[in-house]
Amino acid sequence: MQSLEIKASAETPEVMFDKSSGVLRINGRSLPEDAFSFYQPIIDWTEAYLRANPIQKVELNFQLDYFNSSSGRYLLELLSKLEIYGKASLIKINWFAEEDDELMIEKGHELKSLIKLPFEVITTVQ
Amino acid sequence: MELNPASAFRVYMEVKDVQLSFSYRGPFHDGLTERIVDISENTIADHLGQKKMNRKVSFLLVECFQNIIKHGEQIKRDPNETILDDGMFTFRSEGDSYFINSINVVRKDQIEGLSQTVALINSKTREELKEMYRAQLVNNELSDKGGAGLGLIEIARKSGNRLEVEFEPLDGDYALFHQQVFFSSIDGKTGANQIERTKSLYKQLEESDLMMTYKGDFSQKSILPLLNIVESNIGQSKHEAYLAKKVGHVLIEMLQNIAKHAKGTNGAKDGIFTIGRYKDRFFVQTGNRVEETESKELSTRIKELQEMKYEELAILHKEKIKESIYLEDKTRTGLGLIQIAKASTEVPRYSLTPYDGDMFYTLSVVV
Numbered sequence: 360m361q362s363l364e365i366k367a368s369a370e371t372p373e374v375m376f377d378k379s380s381g382v383l384r385i386n387g388r389s390l391p392e393d394a395f396s397f398y399q400p401i402i403d404w405t406e407a408y409l410r411a412n413p414i415q416k417v418e419l420n421f422q423l424d425y426f427n428s429s430s431g432r433y434l435l436e437l438l439s440k441l442e443i444y445g446k447a448s449l450i451k452i453n454w455f456a457e458e459d460d461e462l463m464i465e466k467g468h469e470l471k472s473l474i475k476l477p478f479e480v481i482t483t484v485q
Numbered sequence: 486m487e488l489n490p491a492s493a494f495r496v497y498m499e500v501k502d503v504q505l506s507f508s509y510r511g512p513f514h515d516g517l518t519e520r521i522v523d524i525s526e527n528t529i530a531d532h533l534g535q536k537k538m539n540r541k542v543s544f545l546l547v548e549c550f551q552n553i554i555k556h557g558e559q560i561k562r563d564p565n566e567t568i569l570d571d572g573m574f575t576f577r578s579e580g581d582s583y584f585i586n587s588i589n590v591v592r593k594d595q596i597e598g599l600s601q602t603v604a605l606i607n608s609k610t611r612e613e614l615k616e617m618y619r620a621q622l623v624n625n626e627l628s629d630k631g632g633a634g635l636g637l638i639e640i641a642r643k644s645g646n647r648l649e650v651e652f653e654p655l656d657g658d659y660a661l662f663h664q665q666v667f668f669s670s671i672d673g674k675t676g677a678n679q680i681e682r683t684k685s686l687y688k689q690l691e692e693s694d695l696m697m698t699y700k701g702d703f704s705q706k707s708i709l710p711l712l713n714i715v716e717s718n719i720g721q722s723k724h725e726a727y728l729a730k731k732v733g734h735v736l737i738e739m740l741q742n743i744a745k746h747a748k749g750t751n752g753a754k755d756g757i758f759t760i761g762r763y764k765d766r767f768f769v770q771t772g773n774r775v776e777e778t779e780s781k782e783l784s785t786r787i788k789e790l791q792e793m794k795y796e797e798l799a800i801l802h803k804e805k806i807k808e809s810i811y812l813e814d815k816t817r818t819g820l821g822l823i824q825i826a827k828a829s830t831e832v833p834r835y836s837l838t839p840y841d842g843d844m845f846y847t848l849s850v851v852v
Contacts (some may be wrong), residue, residue, distance in 0.1 A: 369709050390712075390737055392705045392744060427737050428820035432809040439810065459727050462734045462828065469803060 398433035409444035493772035
Protein backbone atom coordinates (compact mmCIF):
# COMPACT_ATOMS: atom_id res chain seq x y z
CA MET A 360 0.00 0.00 0.00
CA GLN A 361 1.31 3.40 -1.03
CA SER A 362 0.71 6.76 0.60
CA LEU A 363 -2.12 8.64 -1.06
CA GLU A 364 -1.34 11.94 -2.71
CA ILE A 365 -3.72 13.99 -4.82
CA LYS A 366 -2.79 17.44 -6.03
CA ALA A 367 -5.24 20.30 -5.59
CA SER A 368 -7.25 21.51 -8.57
CA ALA A 369 -9.51 24.54 -8.99
CA GLU A 370 -12.40 22.53 -7.57
CA THR A 371 -10.85 19.79 -5.47
CA PRO A 372 -8.58 19.87 -2.41
CA GLU A 373 -5.08 18.59 -1.95
CA VAL A 374 -5.06 15.19 -0.27
CA MET A 375 -2.00 13.81 1.51
CA PHE A 376 -2.36 10.55 3.39
CA ASP A 377 0.99 9.48 4.76
CA LYS A 378 0.90 5.79 5.54
CA SER A 379 3.99 5.74 7.77
CA SER A 380 3.01 8.55 10.13
CA GLY A 381 -0.76 8.02 9.93
CA VAL A 382 -1.22 11.73 9.31
CA LEU A 383 -3.92 12.46 6.79
CA ARG A 384 -4.51 15.91 5.40
CA ILE A 385 -7.22 17.46 3.22
CA ASN A 386 -6.57 21.09 2.25
CA GLY A 387 -8.23 23.61 -0.01
CA ARG A 388 -11.64 23.83 -1.62
CA SER A 389 -13.93 20.96 -2.42
CA LEU A 390 -16.55 21.81 -4.99
CA PRO A 391 -16.61 18.95 -7.48
CA GLU A 392 -19.80 18.30 -9.41
CA ASP A 393 -19.11 14.62 -9.12
CA ALA A 394 -18.01 14.25 -5.51
CA PHE A 395 -18.34 10.47 -5.69
CA SER A 396 -15.52 10.06 -8.22
CA PHE A 397 -13.25 12.25 -6.18
CA TYR A 398 -13.96 10.90 -2.70
CA GLN A 399 -14.59 7.20 -3.26
CA PRO A 400 -10.87 6.35 -3.82
CA ILE A 401 -10.00 8.33 -0.68
CA ILE A 402 -12.64 6.52 1.35
CA ASP A 403 -11.52 3.14 -0.04
CA TRP A 404 -7.88 3.93 0.72
CA THR A 405 -8.73 4.94 4.28
CA GLU A 406 -10.75 1.80 4.88
CA ALA A 407 -7.98 -0.42 3.51
CA TYR A 408 -5.40 1.45 5.58
CA LEU A 409 -7.37 1.09 8.80
CA ARG A 410 -8.01 -2.59 8.18
CA ALA A 411 -4.29 -3.17 7.62
CA ASN A 412 -3.20 -0.97 10.55
CA PRO A 413 -5.85 -1.35 13.26
CA ILE A 414 -3.65 -0.09 16.09
CA GLN A 415 -2.00 2.76 14.25
CA LYS A 416 -2.45 6.31 15.51
CA VAL A 417 -4.33 8.36 12.97
CA GLU A 418 -4.49 12.12 12.77
CA LEU A 419 -6.84 13.61 10.22
CA ASN A 420 -6.41 17.31 9.50
CA PHE A 421 -9.02 19.20 7.52
CA GLN A 422 -8.32 22.69 6.32
CA LEU A 423 -11.02 23.55 3.84
CA ASP A 424 -12.00 26.95 2.48
CA TYR A 425 -15.21 25.74 0.96
CA PHE A 426 -17.00 22.50 0.45
CA ASN A 427 -20.24 21.89 -1.37
CA SER A 428 -23.10 19.84 0.01
CA SER A 429 -22.23 16.74 -1.99
CA SER A 430 -18.64 16.82 -0.69
CA GLY A 431 -20.07 17.11 2.82
CA ARG A 432 -21.77 13.77 2.67
CA TYR A 433 -18.52 12.06 1.56
CA LEU A 434 -16.52 13.77 4.30
CA LEU A 435 -18.98 12.26 6.75
CA GLU A 436 -18.62 8.87 5.10
CA LEU A 437 -14.84 9.16 5.41
CA LEU A 438 -15.20 9.95 9.11
CA SER A 439 -17.60 7.07 9.59
CA LYS A 440 -14.94 4.69 8.21
CA LEU A 441 -12.63 5.89 10.97
CA GLU A 442 -15.40 5.23 13.46
CA ILE A 443 -15.99 1.70 12.16
CA TYR A 444 -12.45 0.51 11.48
CA GLY A 445 -10.28 2.66 13.74
CA LYS A 446 -9.74 2.75 17.45
CA ALA A 447 -11.25 5.91 18.95
CA SER A 448 -8.47 6.37 21.50
CA LEU A 449 -5.87 6.41 18.73
CA ILE A 450 -7.70 8.82 16.45
CA LYS A 451 -7.53 12.56 16.40
CA ILE A 452 -9.44 14.81 14.04
CA ASN A 453 -8.56 18.47 13.66
CA TRP A 454 -10.83 20.80 11.76
CA PHE A 455 -9.08 24.08 10.97
CA ALA A 456 -11.11 27.13 10.00
CA GLU A 457 -10.32 30.81 9.80
CA GLU A 458 -11.70 32.67 12.79
CA ASP A 459 -14.05 34.83 10.72
CA ASP A 460 -15.32 31.95 8.61
CA GLU A 461 -18.51 31.29 10.50
CA LEU A 462 -19.85 28.72 8.08
CA MET A 463 -16.75 26.54 8.03
CA ILE A 464 -16.61 26.65 11.83
CA GLU A 465 -20.28 25.68 11.97
CA LYS A 466 -19.77 22.88 9.47
CA GLY A 467 -16.91 21.57 11.60
CA HIS A 468 -19.12 21.50 14.67
CA GLU A 469 -21.85 19.76 12.74
CA LEU A 470 -19.53 16.97 11.59
CA LYS A 471 -18.15 16.73 15.12
CA SER A 472 -21.66 16.16 16.47
CA LEU A 473 -22.27 13.38 13.97
CA ILE A 474 -19.43 11.07 14.96
CA LYS A 475 -18.09 9.66 18.19
CA LEU A 476 -14.40 10.38 17.79
CA PRO A 477 -12.02 12.97 19.30
CA PHE A 478 -12.71 15.96 17.08
CA GLU A 479 -11.42 19.45 17.58
CA VAL A 480 -12.55 22.57 15.74
CA ILE A 481 -9.55 24.91 15.70
CA THR A 482 -9.88 28.52 14.60
CA THR A 483 -6.92 30.13 12.94
CA VAL A 484 -5.98 33.75 12.33
CA GLN A 485 -5.47 34.63 8.70
CA MET B 486 -35.49 48.69 -1.76
CA GLU B 487 -37.88 45.80 -1.91
CA LEU B 488 -36.55 42.37 -2.81
CA ASN B 489 -38.50 41.10 -5.74
CA PRO B 490 -38.11 37.35 -6.15
CA ALA B 491 -39.15 37.56 -9.79
CA SER B 492 -36.68 40.27 -10.84
CA ALA B 493 -34.26 37.62 -12.13
CA PHE B 494 -36.98 36.54 -14.54
CA ARG B 495 -37.27 40.11 -15.85
CA VAL B 496 -33.53 40.35 -16.40
CA TYR B 497 -33.53 36.90 -18.00
CA MET B 498 -36.22 37.88 -20.50
CA GLU B 499 -34.07 40.78 -21.68
CA VAL B 500 -31.13 38.54 -22.47
CA LYS B 501 -32.81 35.21 -23.14
CA ASP B 502 -31.59 34.92 -26.73
CA VAL B 503 -28.00 35.72 -25.87
CA GLN B 504 -25.63 32.82 -25.18
CA LEU B 505 -23.65 34.76 -22.64
CA SER B 506 -24.24 38.05 -20.93
CA PHE B 507 -22.14 39.30 -18.08
CA SER B 508 -22.40 42.70 -16.40
CA TYR B 509 -20.31 44.00 -13.58
CA ARG B 510 -20.83 47.26 -11.73
CA GLY B 511 -17.65 47.99 -9.80
CA PRO B 512 -15.37 47.92 -7.92
CA PHE B 513 -12.86 47.68 -10.76
CA HIS B 514 -9.35 46.45 -10.15
CA ASP B 515 -6.69 44.46 -11.87
CA GLY B 516 -7.35 41.21 -10.04
CA LEU B 517 -10.64 40.90 -11.88
CA THR B 518 -9.24 40.99 -15.39
CA GLU B 519 -8.20 37.36 -15.46
CA ARG B 520 -11.53 36.19 -14.01
CA ILE B 521 -13.48 38.05 -16.62
CA VAL B 522 -11.42 36.43 -19.35
CA ASP B 523 -12.10 33.03 -17.73
CA ILE B 524 -15.85 33.59 -17.87
CA SER B 525 -15.72 34.61 -21.48
CA GLU B 526 -13.34 31.89 -22.65
CA ASN B 527 -15.30 29.08 -21.06
CA THR B 528 -18.47 30.03 -22.84
CA ILE B 529 -17.48 31.39 -26.18
CA ALA B 530 -15.11 28.56 -27.01
CA ASP B 531 -18.25 26.61 -27.87
CA HIS B 532 -19.78 29.37 -29.97
CA LEU B 533 -17.15 31.36 -31.80
CA GLY B 534 -15.20 28.16 -31.95
CA GLN B 535 -11.79 28.93 -33.25
CA LYS B 536 -9.01 29.55 -30.81
CA LYS B 537 -7.78 32.52 -32.76
CA MET B 538 -11.12 34.28 -32.34
CA ASN B 539 -11.19 33.44 -28.69
CA ARG B 540 -7.77 35.00 -28.21
CA LYS B 541 -8.88 38.18 -29.97
CA VAL B 542 -11.95 38.48 -27.79
CA SER B 543 -9.86 37.91 -24.65
CA PHE B 544 -7.43 40.56 -25.80
CA LEU B 545 -10.28 43.04 -26.35
CA LEU B 546 -11.79 42.26 -22.95
CA VAL B 547 -8.48 42.84 -21.21
CA GLU B 548 -7.81 46.11 -23.06
CA CYS B 549 -11.32 47.48 -22.48
CA PHE B 550 -11.36 46.47 -18.84
CA GLN B 551 -7.92 47.83 -18.10
CA ASN B 552 -8.75 51.08 -19.84
CA ILE B 553 -11.40 51.61 -17.20
CA ILE B 554 -8.97 50.82 -14.42
CA LYS B 555 -6.36 53.17 -15.87
CA HIS B 556 -8.57 56.06 -16.92
CA GLY B 557 -11.81 55.76 -15.01
CA GLU B 558 -12.59 58.09 -12.15
CA GLN B 559 -14.55 57.15 -9.08
CA ILE B 560 -17.37 59.28 -7.80
CA LYS B 561 -20.22 59.15 -5.36
CA ARG B 562 -23.34 59.42 -7.46
CA ASP B 563 -25.42 60.12 -4.40
CA PRO B 564 -23.82 62.24 -1.65
CA ASN B 565 -25.38 59.96 1.00
CA GLU B 566 -23.94 56.89 -0.62
CA THR B 567 -20.80 55.42 0.90
CA ILE B 568 -20.03 53.23 -2.10
CA LEU B 569 -17.99 54.71 -4.92
CA ASP B 570 -19.41 54.31 -8.37
CA ASP B 571 -17.05 53.29 -11.15
CA GLY B 572 -19.49 52.53 -13.94
CA MET B 573 -20.22 49.21 -15.55
CA PHE B 574 -18.51 46.65 -17.70
CA THR B 575 -20.59 44.29 -19.75
CA PHE B 576 -20.10 41.78 -22.53
CA ARG B 577 -22.46 39.72 -24.60
CA SER B 578 -21.94 36.86 -26.97
CA GLU B 579 -24.61 36.43 -29.63
CA GLY B 580 -23.87 33.75 -32.21
CA ASP B 581 -20.89 34.95 -34.26
CA SER B 582 -20.98 38.41 -32.66
CA TYR B 583 -19.46 39.77 -29.54
CA PHE B 584 -20.21 43.10 -27.84
CA ILE B 585 -18.17 44.74 -25.12
CA ASN B 586 -19.94 47.75 -23.67
CA SER B 587 -18.49 49.82 -20.89
CA ILE B 588 -19.47 52.87 -18.94
CA ASN B 589 -16.97 54.75 -16.88
CA VAL B 590 -16.62 58.11 -15.24
CA VAL B 591 -14.40 60.76 -16.82
CA ARG B 592 -13.78 64.40 -16.05
CA LYS B 593 -15.61 66.82 -18.31
CA ASP B 594 -12.32 68.43 -19.31
CA GLN B 595 -11.26 65.09 -20.85
CA ILE B 596 -14.23 64.91 -23.23
CA GLU B 597 -12.78 67.00 -26.01
CA GLY B 598 -9.46 65.17 -26.12
CA LEU B 599 -11.07 61.76 -25.96
CA SER B 600 -13.63 62.63 -28.66
CA GLN B 601 -10.87 63.77 -30.98
CA THR B 602 -8.81 60.63 -30.37
CA VAL B 603 -11.79 58.38 -31.11
CA ALA B 604 -12.78 60.37 -34.22
CA LEU B 605 -9.22 60.16 -35.49
CA ILE B 606 -9.04 56.41 -34.87
CA ASN B 607 -12.40 55.84 -36.57
CA SER B 608 -11.25 57.77 -39.64
CA LYS B 609 -8.24 55.53 -40.24
CA THR B 610 -7.87 52.42 -42.34
CA ARG B 611 -6.37 49.27 -40.89
CA GLU B 612 -2.96 50.11 -42.40
CA GLU B 613 -3.11 53.68 -41.10
CA LEU B 614 -3.96 52.44 -37.61
CA LYS B 615 -0.90 50.25 -37.66
CA GLU B 616 1.19 53.27 -38.59
CA MET B 617 -0.50 55.37 -35.92
CA TYR B 618 0.27 52.75 -33.31
CA ARG B 619 3.92 52.66 -34.30
CA ALA B 620 4.18 56.44 -34.24
CA GLN B 621 2.62 56.56 -30.78
CA LEU B 622 5.12 54.03 -29.50
CA VAL B 623 8.09 55.89 -30.98
CA ASN B 624 6.96 59.32 -29.87
CA ASN B 625 6.18 57.97 -26.46
CA GLU B 626 3.31 60.34 -26.00
CA LEU B 627 2.08 59.03 -22.74
CA SER B 628 -0.52 60.66 -20.58
CA ASP B 629 0.00 60.95 -16.85
CA LYS B 630 -1.91 57.70 -16.36
CA GLY B 631 -0.14 55.88 -19.17
CA GLY B 632 -1.66 54.86 -22.44
CA ALA B 633 -2.43 57.96 -24.52
CA GLY B 634 -4.87 56.25 -26.77
CA LEU B 635 -2.55 53.31 -27.42
CA GLY B 636 -5.13 51.03 -25.84
CA LEU B 637 -7.88 52.52 -28.01
CA ILE B 638 -5.81 52.12 -31.17
CA GLU B 639 -5.15 48.49 -30.31
CA ILE B 640 -8.83 47.89 -29.58
CA ALA B 641 -9.80 49.37 -32.95
CA ARG B 642 -7.16 47.30 -34.75
CA LYS B 643 -8.05 44.00 -33.12
CA SER B 644 -11.82 44.44 -33.33
CA GLY B 645 -11.66 45.52 -36.97
CA ASN B 646 -14.60 47.81 -36.27
CA ARG B 647 -15.17 51.44 -35.42
CA LEU B 648 -15.39 52.43 -31.78
CA GLU B 649 -18.81 53.63 -30.75
CA VAL B 650 -18.67 56.21 -27.99
CA GLU B 651 -20.93 58.69 -26.28
CA PHE B 652 -20.57 61.16 -23.42
CA GLU B 653 -23.31 61.72 -20.90
CA PRO B 654 -22.72 64.76 -18.69
CA LEU B 655 -23.37 64.40 -14.98
CA ASP B 656 -23.79 67.22 -12.48
CA GLY B 657 -20.54 68.93 -11.60
CA ASP B 658 -17.17 68.08 -13.15
CA TYR B 659 -17.87 64.57 -14.37
CA ALA B 660 -19.43 62.71 -17.27
CA LEU B 661 -20.12 59.12 -18.16
CA PHE B 662 -18.11 57.73 -21.04
CA HIS B 663 -20.01 55.03 -22.95
CA GLN B 664 -18.03 52.81 -25.22
CA GLN B 665 -18.91 49.89 -27.44
CA VAL B 666 -16.48 47.52 -29.06
CA PHE B 667 -17.87 45.03 -31.53
CA PHE B 668 -16.21 41.95 -32.86
CA SER B 669 -17.44 39.23 -35.17
CA SER B 670 -15.92 36.02 -36.42
CA ILE B 671 -17.41 36.96 -39.79
CA ASP B 672 -15.12 39.43 -41.52
CA GLY B 673 -16.71 42.77 -42.34
CA LYS B 674 -19.80 42.24 -40.19
CA THR B 675 -20.84 45.30 -38.22
CA GLY B 676 -22.80 45.35 -35.00
CA ALA B 677 -25.75 47.51 -34.05
CA ASN B 678 -25.05 50.29 -31.61
CA GLN B 679 -26.18 49.01 -28.23
CA ILE B 680 -25.19 51.99 -26.13
CA GLU B 681 -28.82 52.89 -25.42
CA ARG B 682 -29.57 49.31 -24.41
CA THR B 683 -26.55 49.33 -22.12
CA LYS B 684 -27.65 52.61 -20.55
CA SER B 685 -31.00 51.11 -19.70
CA LEU B 686 -29.34 48.01 -18.27
CA TYR B 687 -27.08 50.23 -16.17
CA LYS B 688 -30.10 52.09 -14.88
CA GLN B 689 -31.82 48.83 -14.01
CA LEU B 690 -28.75 47.58 -12.17
CA GLU B 691 -28.40 50.86 -10.30
CA GLU B 692 -32.04 50.91 -9.29
CA SER B 693 -31.94 47.38 -7.93
CA ASP B 694 -28.42 47.89 -6.54
CA LEU B 695 -27.20 44.92 -8.53
CA MET B 696 -23.46 44.50 -8.74
CA MET B 697 -23.25 41.63 -11.12
CA THR B 698 -25.47 39.66 -13.44
CA TYR B 699 -24.59 36.58 -15.42
CA LYS B 700 -26.72 34.82 -17.98
CA GLY B 701 -25.25 31.80 -19.63
CA ASP B 702 -24.04 28.31 -19.14
CA PHE B 703 -23.99 26.87 -15.61
CA SER B 704 -21.64 23.98 -16.06
CA GLN B 705 -18.89 23.61 -13.50
CA LYS B 706 -16.23 25.32 -15.63
CA SER B 707 -18.39 28.45 -15.82
CA ILE B 708 -19.31 28.43 -12.14
CA LEU B 709 -15.78 28.57 -10.77
CA PRO B 710 -14.75 31.97 -12.21
CA LEU B 711 -18.03 33.42 -10.92
CA LEU B 712 -17.28 32.12 -7.47
CA ASN B 713 -13.78 33.57 -7.64
CA ILE B 714 -15.10 37.00 -8.57
CA VAL B 715 -17.61 37.02 -5.75
CA GLU B 716 -15.21 35.67 -3.17
CA SER B 717 -12.39 38.10 -3.76
CA ASN B 718 -13.88 41.14 -5.40
CA ILE B 719 -17.31 42.24 -4.32
CA GLY B 720 -16.42 43.41 -0.83
CA GLN B 721 -15.44 47.07 -0.53
CA SER B 722 -15.19 47.17 3.25
CA LYS B 723 -13.96 44.68 5.85
CA HIS B 724 -17.52 43.79 6.73
CA GLU B 725 -18.37 43.22 3.08
CA ALA B 726 -15.25 41.14 2.49
CA TYR B 727 -16.35 38.93 5.38
CA LEU B 728 -19.85 38.62 3.93
CA ALA B 729 -18.45 37.88 0.47
CA LYS B 730 -16.96 34.67 1.79
CA LYS B 731 -20.33 33.66 3.16
CA VAL B 732 -21.96 34.56 -0.12
CA GLY B 733 -19.48 32.24 -1.81
CA HIS B 734 -20.69 29.29 0.26
CA VAL B 735 -24.30 29.96 -0.69
CA LEU B 736 -23.51 30.75 -4.27
CA ILE B 737 -21.81 27.47 -4.99
CA GLU B 738 -24.89 25.57 -3.81
CA MET B 739 -27.25 27.76 -5.79
CA LEU B 740 -25.22 27.55 -8.98
CA GLN B 741 -24.62 23.82 -8.70
CA ASN B 742 -28.35 23.38 -8.16
CA ILE B 743 -28.89 25.00 -11.55
CA ALA B 744 -26.19 22.80 -13.06
CA LYS B 745 -27.86 19.68 -11.66
CA HIS B 746 -31.55 20.41 -11.93
CA ALA B 747 -32.20 23.06 -14.57
CA LYS B 748 -33.96 22.06 -17.73
CA GLY B 749 -31.47 22.68 -20.49
CA THR B 750 -32.06 24.63 -23.66
CA ASN B 751 -30.32 22.95 -26.60
CA GLY B 752 -28.23 20.86 -24.23
CA ALA B 753 -26.91 23.80 -22.20
CA LYS B 754 -27.85 24.29 -18.56
CA ASP B 755 -28.80 27.86 -19.00
CA GLY B 756 -29.97 30.28 -16.36
CA ILE B 757 -29.35 33.60 -14.70
CA PHE B 758 -27.60 34.73 -11.58
CA THR B 759 -27.54 38.18 -10.00
CA ILE B 760 -25.89 39.57 -6.90
CA GLY B 761 -26.58 42.90 -5.31
CA ARG B 762 -26.48 44.96 -2.16
CA TYR B 763 -29.42 44.82 0.18
CA LYS B 764 -29.37 47.01 3.27
CA ASP B 765 -25.92 46.27 4.72
CA ARG B 766 -25.86 42.78 3.23
CA PHE B 767 -25.80 41.05 -0.13
CA PHE B 768 -28.57 39.27 -1.90
CA VAL B 769 -28.17 36.51 -4.40
CA GLN B 770 -30.78 35.48 -6.89
CA THR B 771 -30.80 32.67 -9.42
CA GLY B 772 -33.29 31.78 -12.11
CA ASN B 773 -33.66 28.82 -14.38
CA ARG B 774 -36.16 26.73 -16.28
CA VAL B 775 -37.65 23.68 -14.65
CA GLU B 776 -40.29 21.23 -15.77
CA GLU B 777 -43.73 21.81 -14.36
CA THR B 778 -43.80 18.58 -12.35
CA GLU B 779 -40.44 19.42 -10.81
CA SER B 780 -41.63 22.93 -10.01
CA LYS B 781 -44.43 21.56 -7.83
CA GLU B 782 -42.02 19.42 -5.86
CA LEU B 783 -39.64 22.36 -5.47
CA SER B 784 -42.41 24.64 -4.32
CA THR B 785 -43.47 22.19 -1.60
CA ARG B 786 -39.90 21.76 -0.40
CA ILE B 787 -39.14 25.46 -0.25
CA LYS B 788 -42.40 26.21 1.54
CA GLU B 789 -41.44 23.68 4.22
CA LEU B 790 -38.03 25.30 4.61
CA GLN B 791 -39.54 28.79 4.73
CA GLU B 792 -41.56 27.76 7.78
CA MET B 793 -38.53 26.54 9.68
CA LYS B 794 -36.42 28.41 12.22
CA TYR B 795 -32.64 28.31 12.01
CA GLU B 796 -32.35 25.64 14.76
CA GLU B 797 -34.88 23.45 13.00
CA LEU B 798 -32.98 23.79 9.74
CA ALA B 799 -29.77 22.81 11.52
CA ILE B 800 -31.42 19.66 12.90
CA LEU B 801 -32.93 18.80 9.53
CA HIS B 802 -29.54 19.24 7.85
CA LYS B 803 -27.91 16.91 10.35
CA GLU B 804 -30.56 14.27 9.81
CA LYS B 805 -30.35 14.53 6.04
CA ILE B 806 -26.57 14.34 5.92
CA LYS B 807 -26.69 11.20 8.08
CA GLU B 808 -29.32 9.65 5.83
CA SER B 809 -27.48 10.65 2.68
CA ILE B 810 -24.72 8.14 3.29
CA TYR B 811 -27.22 5.37 2.58
CA LEU B 812 -29.04 7.01 -0.32
CA GLU B 813 -28.95 5.34 -3.71
CA ASP B 814 -29.35 8.55 -5.71
CA LYS B 815 -26.77 10.76 -4.10
CA THR B 816 -27.46 13.69 -6.39
CA ARG B 817 -30.82 14.32 -4.76
CA THR B 818 -30.02 14.63 -1.10
CA GLY B 819 -31.78 18.01 -0.74
CA LEU B 820 -28.83 19.13 1.37
CA GLY B 821 -27.99 22.06 -0.88
CA LEU B 822 -31.33 23.73 -0.45
CA ILE B 823 -31.26 23.30 3.33
CA GLN B 824 -27.79 24.84 3.44
CA ILE B 825 -28.98 27.76 1.36
CA ALA B 826 -31.95 28.33 3.68
CA LYS B 827 -29.68 28.05 6.72
CA ALA B 828 -27.25 30.66 5.46
CA SER B 829 -29.91 33.16 4.48
CA THR B 830 -30.54 35.85 7.09
CA GLU B 831 -34.05 36.34 5.74
CA VAL B 832 -36.61 33.77 4.71
CA PRO B 833 -35.55 32.56 1.25
CA ARG B 834 -38.01 33.60 -1.42
CA TYR B 835 -38.91 31.98 -4.68
CA SER B 836 -41.10 32.54 -7.69
CA LEU B 837 -42.46 30.36 -10.45
CA THR B 838 -43.57 31.90 -13.73
CA PRO B 839 -44.94 29.96 -16.70
CA TYR B 840 -42.40 30.12 -19.48
CA ASP B 841 -42.53 28.48 -22.86
CA GLY B 842 -44.29 25.31 -21.73
CA ASP B 843 -42.15 25.03 -18.59
CA MET B 844 -41.77 27.07 -15.46
CA PHE B 845 -39.14 29.68 -14.71
CA TYR B 846 -38.00 29.25 -11.16
CA THR B 847 -36.16 31.92 -9.17
CA LEU B 848 -34.67 31.71 -5.71
CA SER B 849 -33.50 34.71 -3.67
CA VAL B 850 -31.54 34.77 -0.45
CA VAL B 851 -29.96 37.47 1.69
CA VAL B 852 -26.55 36.84 3.23
